[in-house]
Amino acid sequence: xxxxxxxxxxxxxxxxxxxxxxxxxxxxxxxxxxxxxxxxxxxxxxxxxxxxxxxxxxxxxxxxxxxxxxxxxxxxxxxxxxxxxxxxxxxxxxxxxxxxxxxxxxxxxxxxxxxxxxxxxxxxxxxxxxxxxxxxxxxxxxxxxxxxxxxxxxxxxxxxxxxxxxxxxxxxxxxxxxxxxxxxxxxxxxxxxxxxxxxxxxxxxxxxxxxxxxxxxxxxxxxxxxxxxxxxxxxxxxxxxxxxxxxxxxxxxxxxxxxxxxxxxxxxxxxxxxxxxxxxxxxxxxxxxxxxxxxxxxxxxxxxxxxxxxxxxxxxxxxxxxxxxxxxxxxxxxxxxxxxxxxxxxxxxxxxxxxxxxxxxxxxxxxxxxxxxxxxxxxxxxxxxxxxxxxxxxxxxxxxxxxxxxxxxxxxxxx
Numbered sequence: 001x002x003x004x005x006x007x008x009x010x011x012x013x014x015x016x017x018x019x020x021x022x023x024x025x026x027x028x029x030x031x032x033x034x035x036x037x038x039x040x041x042x043x044x045x046x047x048x049x050x051x052x053x054x055x056x057x058x059x060x061x062x063x064x065x066x067x068x069x070x071x072x073x074x075x076x077x078x079x080x081x082x083x084x085x086x087x088x089x090x091x092x093x094x095x096x097x098x099x100x101x102x103x104x105x106x107x108x109x110x111x112x113x114x115x116x117x118x119x120x121x122x123x124x125x126x127x128x129x130x131x132x133x134x135x136x137x138x139x140x141x142x143x144x145x146x147x148x149x150x151x152x153x154x155x156x157x158x159x160x161x162x163x164x165x166x167x168x169x170x171x172x173x174x175x176x177x178x179x180x181x182x183x184x185x186x187x188x189x190x191x192x193x194x195x196x197x198x199x200x201x202x203x204x205x206x207x208x209x210x211x212x213x214x215x216x217x218x219x220x221x222x223x224x225x226x227x228x229x230x231x232x233x234x235x236x237x238x239x240x241x242x243x244x245x246x247x248x249x250x251x252x253x254x255x256x257x258x259x260x261x262x263x264x265x266x267x268x269x270x271x272x273x274x275x276x277x278x279x280x281x282x283x284x285x286x287x288x289x290x291x292x293x294x295x296x297x298x299x300x301x302x303x304x305x306x307x308x309x310x311x312x313x314x315x316x317x318x319x320x321x322x323x324x325x326x327x328x329x330x331x332x333x334x335x336x337x338x339x340x341x342x343x344x345x346x347x348x349x350x351x352x353x354x355x356x357x358x359x360x361x362x363x364x365x366x367x368x369x370x371x372x373x374x375x376x377x378x379x380x381x382x383x384x385x386x387x388x389x390x391x392x393x394x395x396x397x398x399x400x401x402x403x404x405x406x407x408x409x410x411x412x413x414x415x
Contacts, residue, residue, distance in 0.1 A: 004100035043134035054165025068267030077133035150188020166200035168299035223249035237281030239303035298332030323401035343370035348400035
């Protein structure tokens, strides 16, 4: 395997990849991650970090923290998932993707151990990220949890601050079918004596975090209670205000990496430019108005649809191209979709994407009329033939459908 493309092909074909197959091949266990870190020389012990979990917003929050730290002049490693266009989006240093050569060299060096340990795609990727951070001598890492927390591969870290954005019903097969159970799993990132910041305060989950903080002798902060200036951001989703409060509270909860107000202002104004974040209320055309968003569960869709409905008040008609994966709760999904939008449903180009016939059946069951499309390409071609200048188009429902749209948009503008 002497080329980047061959290495990536091998990763997706040989290793269990949750984003493709879902729970079929997914096994939760920290033992292999710990073993792999030992093989790598425990790189995660050689840099300080911030560790961000939660149901929604953890990626955006991580990008915000990284952008502020970069503006202050620190060398910042950023680990997030999943990626949209390039595998290396998961691992950035000061906003730049790690090199293709670094990926190739790492896999060539450790391929035998990867196969011997039977690592998952995610376990391998975390090892690669932490090794890259050590090799590139970063000052600080900002690390997004993949799923859950307690048994997530990233939970080998002992961070300066742990953070949990919010709790909602998602990945219930693995994390539990109540918000309280899910909170228990996510609270597993709270470490002894390490401050933790919680982004959402509510009766159902509050005691879970308080009890875990007490057990671990960790100081607990609620970002909702923290009175802060609201800074302008280039992330345009209204839901990002809560993520901003959490990001600032995380930085405030420690005293090792100080950030001046000028760095906070600059960092939040230039998140996309500084970190390369994609797909969060990303407006790709103004007339007609076309927006992409990676919200993919009930909680996330509620936030984006609240903003979408306000947009529609100023537009003639609303069009939506939607696709979902096959393990989502469609009842909570449909609760948020406006009835008067013109719906075009399709299957994201990923193995676990929900078949369009099943998606259409679900739409009908919930009282919607929709058009079935075999691919995103078919859907966008149909919409282009119908949409006018004062109309609006929302593309989302799945991270993978947004990736399909961005992939096409980078080759040739969708509009």
